[in-house]
Amino acid sequence: MSKVAVLGAGSWGTALSIVLADNGHDVRLWTHRADQADTINSTHKNEKYLEIMIPKQIKAYDDLAKAVEDVSAVVVVVPSSAIRDVCAKLNNYISSNITIVHASKGIEPESLKRISEMMSEEMSNYLYEDIVVLSGPSHxxxxxxxxxxxxxxSSLNENNAEIIQDLFINEAFRVYTSPDILGVELGGALKNIIALGAGISDGLGYGDNAKAALITRGLAEIARLGTSLGANPLTFLGLPGVGDLIVTCTSVHSRNWRAGNLLGKGRKLEEVLDQxxxxxxxxxxxxxxxQFAEKQQIExxxxxxxxxxxxxxxxPKTVVDQLMSRSKREEMDDLAELLSKKYS
Structure with a gap:
């Protein structure tokens, strides 16, 4: 049994805590809200995020120092906008012998940093090479x-990746490893863009043809940007790529799909985010x-x-019309370009 801290008590952090508890680990679920921690500990529920009973061996904390005390692993599951603040605080309490994995998805505007890069910049006590990322199709x-x-x-440190694999894997939650942390992080982040588009398409009343085209051409965009940055194009054909893309673009569980659906129905962004x-x-x-596409000169x-x-x-309708009226091109050009990067 390991002591594991999960930082972030939203839906995904709660779900991962349940996986860890099922595997017999001592799980500390951290939230910055004292009232949420009290509710979880007293009712074993986190109903705003998941309508499910939480195992009693999961204990919630609102004190970060206490949550990570004597743990062997830390799972970071906070929004990308909170990564820097949480990791700067975490840096005060951890040492290099703790295994850190993040399960957040996003890219920071302006700096264009991935989650692992932001974490590394805020944690002087921990090396970028040792950070692990967990991603894939997982509502x-x-x-x-x-x-x-x-x-x-995925991690540049293969041993750390295997530690996290062993920590989470069970009969209901299968975990693979990959050496391509760049591709795994980019796939997980960029698919949320296409999921917004899928929701907009559904909100506009379009059918399966439009969504299939959006997912397929969206995957081409993800792979085009990812490979320009050095990712393995085959990563985008796996779980962190096409797998995550399918599940996020086709399910009402997806926040990004739901937000896009409201946008497609004519709602304003501020109104959607508030709702x-x-x-x-x-x-x-x-x-x-x-910003990345402009910097890399990627279409x-x-x-x-x-x-x-x-x-x-x-x-939204104007954008769809613009996409459908783009100049002619050969679809296989994209595939040939991507495969040439892999095998050249």
């Missing part, structure tokens, strides 16, 4: 109910990816269209 609602789920963990009441990572990531028309909807007040 918290289904994980919490012990429904079959498969994810990927959601939870972080919609795709909005922040769309801004970062748009990402779907991302650009979504950026215009979110931040330039463009009408």
């Amino acid at each position: 918290a609602e289904e994980v919490g109910k012990r429904q079959p789920t498969t994810v990927t963990v 959601m009441g939870m972080v919609v990572e795709g909005v922040r990531t769309t801004k970062a990816a748009h 990402m028309p779907i991302t650009k269209g979504l950026y215009n909807i979110l931040f330039e007040d463009e009408k």
Whole structure:
């Protein structure tokens, strides 16, 4: 049995805590809200995020120092906008012998840093090479109910990746390893952009044809940007890529799909975010990816269209018309370009 701290008591942090508790670990679930910690400890519920009973061996904390005391592993599951603040505080309490994994998804606008890069910059006591990322098609609602789920963990430190694999894997939660932390993080972050688009498509009343095209061409954009930065193109054909993309674009469990669906029905972004009441990572990531595409000189028309909807007040129907009227091109050009990067 290991002592593990999970930082972030939203739906995903709660679900991962349940996996760890099922595996017999001593789990400390940290939240910055004292009232939430009290409710979890007294009722064993976290109903705002997951309608499921929480195992009694999960104890909630609102004191970060106490939550990470004597733990062997820390799981960071806070919104990307909170990563720097939480990790700067975490740096005061951890040592290099603790294994750290993050299960957050996003890219920081302006700096264009991935989650692991932000964490490394804020934690002088911990090396970037030792950070592990966990990603893949995994709705918290289904994980919490012990429904079959498969994810990927990745780190430049293979031993740390295997430690996290062993920590989480069980009959309902299968865990693979990958050496491509860049591709795994980018796949997990960028799919949220396409999920917003899928929700907008459904909100506009379009059918399966439109969504299938959006997912497929969205995957091409993700792989195009990812490989330009050095990721393995085959990573985007795996769980952190196409797997996560499918589940996030096709389910009402997805916050990004739900937000996009409201946008497609004519609601304003501020109104949508206020109604959601939870972080919609795709909005922040769309801004970062748009900046990334310009910096890398990568063509990402779907991302650009979504950026215009979110931040330039463009009408969703207008963006769809613009995408459908783009100049002709050969689809296989994308595949040939990506495979040449892998095998050249």
